Amino acid sequence: MEVSDLKEKWTGWAFDEISFDITADELKEFALTCGEILPRFTDPTDTDFQAAPSYVTCLHGGKQLPDGFPMQQEASFDSGKTVEWNFPIRAGDTILARSRIHDIFEKAERSGGMMFVVHRMEFINQDDVLVAIVDSKLIQQVG
């Protein structure tokens, strides 16, 4: 199937939804293992205690791709991530994560044609605020 056909069929609709209860211990441990030293990320007693900005990358959906999507996960790899941080996530929050395929495109690389699939997760808190967006770029060789 052509990339343009894949894009038309598979992009723009949510294929997974999952909810997370955010705990102080996990926020603290994520921050400490990434080398953060600021109390607002590492000390749950700090009045501004919150998640480090890339914390949402460790919240995984129930499935990475929609059922039937023609990409072999074992033959693909995660080439990068973009995190947009809009609003603090704090201990006690309930975060709803919604996954969709945001984009599909092809690029000619030295090693041949590569298909890029941009997997987007949107994170919404209990007050219906969009707190963060994470785009993951999955790559698979084609042809």
Added chain:
Amino acid sequence: MIDPKTVERFSDIDFGDDLPEVVPDISMEKIRRFSQVAHTTSWRFTDQKKATAAGLPGAVVPGVMSQGILVSTIHSWAPRCTVHKIDTIFRAPLLADSQPVCRGVVTNMNEETNTLELDLSICNEEGETRVLGTAIISLPS
């Protein structure tokens, strides 16, 4: 007392400023702790023997951990900043128990919004760039 290597305000910064270099702790023990909290417990990250047997040069640092390390590098330089966006390319594996260097440089400044753009990288001991990134941050005026 303010650390002389940190910046507090937008006005403390000039275009082209380098962030202080950081050598992050990517020991196997730290990676295992990260993998637990990030639910990325693949042997590629946590088991040197299995990784080597599978043809990798050794256990590797999870990409999302290297991204978190770059964010903490920004915070060590600008503790009062807000990181609005970070874009990271996992160009090549970063080996566990190695001693890479995180670097950053100011590549754009917007005085109306007090926002900055940074170029970021993590290089291994051979000086090879393994992780590349850009970030948009803001600071108080």
